[in-house]
Amino acid sequence: MNQANRRLDDKGNFLMRFGDKLANLSMKYMPEPSTFAVIFTIIAFLGGLLLAKKSPLDMVNYWYKGFWSLLAFSMQISLGVITGSAIANAPGVKKWIRKICDVPKNGPQGALVAALFGILGHYIHWxxxxxxxxxxxxxxxxxxxxxxVKFDYPLIVAAGFTGEMCWHGGLSASIGLTIAQPGHFLESEMGVIPFTEYLINPMNITLLIAFAIVPPLICYFLHPKPEKCAELRPETIAVLDAPDLHTTKVDLSGATIGERISHSRILGYLLALLGFVYIIYNFATKGFNLDMDLVNAIFLFVGIALYGDLTQYVAAVKNSIGGITGIVFQFPLYGGVLGMVQYSGLVDIVAGGLASISTPFTFPLITFLTAAFINMFVPSGGGQWAVQGPIAIASANAIGADVLKTSLCVAYGNTWTNLAQPFWAIATLGICGLKAKDIMGYTIAIMLLSGPIFMLGVTFLPV
Incomplete structure (x- = not known):
């Protein structure tokens, strides 16, 4: 049965029919991620002309001004993917992942377990x-x-990606890490908020628990019946049957002295020890001051310690490079979008207009929805905070809203629509051998069905 022409099962539950319908629409209409970036570029350009009343030449200048603005951040993001991939593929870690992944007995259970892996993993680090x-x-x-067992592979992959919807409430929350740093660009407007306050408060804890329960259940019930599962494509079968390059043992019999030095675990452990000494010293003298660089350093040295053999670690990094191809190509494009919406004042117009119709009760929800919309154009937590943060905090101060809750609402909105934004799925698609259109119907279904959790939480829960 062709994936693009699957017949809806009239006897299936509502979630099955809903997910199947969106999956078919996605297969038919969803462009590739790079095309999506160009489409957003055009939308931002037209928005600057029509709403911000800027000239075409102004918009071109804003576009190029922002084009290279995310280079440092793209390196941080790339290292996050690479170091995370190396850890996930370390033989010892892979062994435990496989043990748990062997537990599901059918497709629905597989989707539930994949969602749990993705969500809990994102809570640690996106x-x-x-x-x-x-x-x-x-x-x-x-x-x-x-x-x-018959299973829907695109749904299981979409389930594993679900954690992208809720990572901004976890340990690697870029907005939370930013506002916890003395001297951050909004310190005069909101002060410095310790990361522990951002992370541990009634609203965030409640939402983290809810997202560890509800989306996995949604994925479970979205899975179609076995007879409605599409046949695996030949290229998918090739990915599933591919040998695991990360667990290949190195045979050093007959190796030269240079090769033995290159594979020496002593060197690997010494380098990891050096990194751990600094990390421990940093926490002991500066407290729990996590930032993106420190998080990447932790993952780098943990990965080196897990492999021991530096040559094998470098090989694991090399095998994960494909997962950042889209990041390298698309981040300049999104930097250009960021430049246009920031320098033209387009974000001020959209976010400021929505804030002007807010009351203290509706402001958190409107801030969340505004952030969800802006995320489609600026798919970066830190980048979005740079353009929306000043407006959100100024609006919060004007109407007497809580600045911590406002920050969390921007963070939640930034992550919610990640499931409708194919940019962050690039690494997942590369690892699993699928295309964006294969999973986006399911991810959008999960996003829409999970939306009430965010909306009720930001409206009624205190911080």
Whole structure:
């Protein structure tokens, strides 16, 4: 049965029919991620002309001014993917992932377990979550195939990606890490808010628990009946049957002295020890001052310690490079979008207009929805905070709203629509051998069905 022409099962539950309908629409209409970036560029350009009343030449200048603005951040993002991938593929870690991934006995259980991997991984670190969710999806599919069980591979991969919707409430929250740093660009407007306050408050804790329960159940019930599962494509079968390059043992019999030095675990452990000494010293003298660089450093040295052999670690990094191809190409394009919406004043117009119709009660929800919309154009937590943060905090101060809750609402909106934004799925798709249109129907369904959790939380829960 062709994936693009699957017949809806009239006897299936509502979630099955809803997910199937969106999956078919996605297969038919969803462009590739790079095309999406160009479409957003055109939309931002036209928005600047029509709403901000800027000239075409002004918009071109704003576009190029922002084009290279995310280079440092793109390197941080790339390292997050690479170091997370290396850890997820370390032989010891892979062994435990496979044990758990062998537990599901059918497709719905596989989708639920994949969602749990992705969500819990994202709570630790978004880069780790992307890779762990993808690797778990791949291993679950391999296990189900060995058992001769019919399953919907795109849904299982989409489930593993679900954590992208809620990572901004976890340990690697870029907005939370930013406002916890003394001297951050909004300190005079909102002060410095310790990361522990951002992370541990009634609203955030409640939402983290809710997202660890509800989306996995949604993925479970979205899974179609076995007879409605599409046949695996030949290229998908090739990915599932590919040998695991990360667990290949190195035979050093007959190796030269240089080769033995290159594979020496002593060097690897010494380098990891050096990194751990600094990390421990940093926490002991500066407190729990996580930032993106420190998080990447932790994952780098943990990965080196897990492999021991530096040459094998470098090989694991090399095998994960494909997962950042889209980041390298598309981040300049999104930097251009960021430049146009920031320098033209387009974000001020959209966000300021919505804030002007807010009351203290509706402001958190409107801030969340505004952030969800802006995320489609600026798919970066830190980048979005740079353009929306000043407007959100100024509006909060004007109407007496809580600045911490406002920050969390921007963070939640930034992550919610990640499931409708194919940019962050690039690494997942590379690992699992699928295209954006294969999973986007399901991810959008999960996003829409999970939306009430965010909306009720930001409206009624205190911080």
């Amino acid at each position: 880069g780790l979550g992307i890779v762990v969710g993808a690797v778990a999806s791949l291993e679950i599919a391999r296990a189900l195939r060995r058992k001769g």
